[in-house]
Amino acid sequence: MKKNTDYSPEHIKYLNGQKRRRAFISAMRWGVLVVVIALWELLARVGAIDSFITSSPSRIWDTFLSLCKDGSLFTHAGVTLYETVVSFLLATALGTVIAIALWWCDTLRNVLEPHLVVLNALPKIALGPIIIIWVGAGTGAIIVMALMISLIITVLSTLNGFMEVDKGKLTLLDTMNATKLQKLVYLVLPSNVPTIISALKINVGLCWVGTIMGEYLVSRAGLGYLIIYGGQVFRLDLVMTSTVVLCILAALMYACVALLEKLAYKKFGKN
Amino acid sequence: MTEKKFAVRDTTAIGTTGKNAGAPRPPSVEDACGDALVSFKNVSLTYHDKTGETLALDGLNFDVRRGELLGVVGPSGCGKTTVLSIISSIITPSSGEVLIDGAPPAERRDECGYMLQRDELFPWLTISQNVLLGAKIKKMKDRREYAYALLDKYGLGDFRDRYPSQLSGGMRQRVALIRTLATSPELLLLDEPFGALDFQTRLNVVEDVHSIIKNEKKTAVFVTHDISEAISMCDRIIILSARPSKVKKIVDLSPIGELSPLTRRESPLFQKYSHDIWENLQNKKEKRL
Numbered sequence: 001m002k003k004n005t006d007y008s009p010e011h012i013k014y015l016n017g018q019k020r021r022r023a024f025i026s027a028m029r030w031g032v033l034v035v036v037i038a039l040w041e042l043l044a045r046v047g048a049i050d051s052f053i054t055s056s057p058s059r060i061w062d063t064f065l066s067l068c069k070d071g072s073l074f075t076h077a078g079v080t081l082y083e084t085v086v087s088f089l090l091a092t093a094l095g096t097v098i099a100i101a102l103w104w105c106d107t108l109r110n111v112l113e114p115h116l117v118v119l120n121a122l123p124k125i126a127l128g129p130i131i132i133i134w135v136g137a138g139t140g141a142i143i144v145m146a147l148m149i150s151l152i153i154t155v156l157s158t159l160n161g162f163m164e165v166d167k168g169k170l171t172l173l174d175t176m177n178a179t180k181l182q183k184l185v186y187l188v189l190p191s192n193v194p195t196i197i198s199a200l201k202i203n204v205g206l207c208w209v210g211t212i213m214g215e216y217l218v219s220r221a222g223l224g225y226l227i228i229y230g231g232q233v234f235r236l237d238l239v240m241t242s243t244v245v246l247c248i249l250a251a252l253m254y255a256c257v258a259l260l261e262k263l264a265y266k267k268f269g270k271n
Numbered sequence: 272m273t274e275k276k277f278a279v280r281d282t283t284a285i286g287t288t289g290k291n292a293g294a295p296r297p298p299s300v301e302d303a304c305g306d307a308l309v310s311f312k313n314v315s316l317t318y319h320d321k322t323g324e325t326l327a328l329d330g331l332n333f334d335v336r337r338g339e340l341l342g343v344v345g346p347s348g349c350g351k352t353t354v355l356s357i358i359s360s361i362i363t364p365s366s367g368e369v370l371i372d373g374a375p376p377a378e379r380r381d382e383c384g385y386m387l388q389r390d391e392l393f394p395w396l397t398i399s400q401n402v403l404l405g406a407k408i409k410k411m412k413d414r415r416e417y418a419y420a421l422l423d424k425y426g427l428g429d430f431r432d433r434y435p436s437q438l439s440g441g442m443r444q445r446v447a448l449i450r451t452l453a454t455s456p457e458l459l460l461l462d463e464p465f466g467a468l469d470f471q472t473r474l475n476v477v478e479d480v481h482s483i484i485k486n487e488k489k490t491a492v493f494v495t496h497d498i499s500e501a502i503s504m505c506d507r508i509i510i511l512s513a514r515p516s517k518v519k520k521i522v523d524l525s526p527i528g529e530l531s532p533l534t535r536r537e538s539p540l541f542q543k544y545s546h547d548i549w550e551n552l553q554n555k556k557e558k559r560l
Contacts, residue, residue, distance in 0.1 A: 168391050175385030176408045190395050268395045
């Protein structure tokens, strides 16, 4: 890497311009957030909007503090986070294993492909009652729900990546007399790390959807439960606070996967 | 050294693999010249797909002599690559017999090194890991030193820990050749290995590859559609006819055999050979139209 001092004045000017622009965009991003929150608070304070219905940032903050104090926030957020992470890991692991099996056996793939496509098209929420009856109303049902939503799409997108492995590289391995397992380990899996990671990114979102949907249906704890409960007793402060916490958790989890992606691209994204 | 290895192999092959053991091979004309590493005897191949069956090779007869660089040219789609696939036992011919050093290709898999049109280097592996890929897959031990020596010898030693994306096209193709050589195959199969390079790089890489093959004293079969490239590299050239392909003519290039690829291009015989080969390829096409 060259240092700034090695460049010509024009280039330094260009670099500084780019830097300023990045700083501006970053400031504006926070600015939008601050303005919305401030406006919300202001309008609620002056009575232009009914804070019983819309809540307000200060009331959300108060609710947040009181939920923190009695520890119930951590219980609920913990439950939801646990359900999401478990279903996310299960979906990724199972999805990859199933995709490998389908890649390995052409006949199996040809037989199952239309069924997978139909399953993928089915709105999984419709399976809610069945899942509750089969698995029982509890954490299990929520995890199965989230799994249902994210598994099929993981299988399909990963399998798609597996099938699109560079033909020339497969031929190369053929000329080396590689076994199917060697092709999988040396070529198909490493070349699909980016595909798998992008499936992970989709899964993070889908697992949150699945978990909250599951909690709406059956739970006695969790952020989804808090939101439903808050809605039923008309405590919009509780609903808003839970939603904000949910937002933060989902963003954090997404950030983790994005970091993983960055690391993986460093190694496997070169071409 | 490689000769010795083959001798040892042969005795074990006769002892253990029943197919050819004991049964004397019928003598043929090809055997008379003796030094054949690969021999094709009346080899035919039929492809099957949804739309029907295609006779691709129609009774091919030729030898690849030990230590020679044999070119295979022919109109596009005539089955040049198929010949290599048969030698490396990726495809089994429908009829006829192929022998590599007296045994069918399936028993000689480790003796063949295949080089493809594109370098097919794995972007997530370093140059040294790429070069050792074949050895790793064939579970060959102790190839590292030899591979590193090859990299050093052919000017890639400093790039051992780099990734393919950091190398130029010509360098990548040299790495691909060294990857092929790293498993010490007796026979190199080159499938249009310069097709993906630009002209300038190509002339240089042809020069490099030719000298590497001759240096390492390998036998090679070189498939190409580029007549001048074939003339500048090979010792003999086989011209295949359009599909179903037969051996149309074998051109012996021994009069210019001692010259390097670049100096061959300046030889007065070069024009004569390319004209001769071009005519042979052309005639067939016109007949077909």
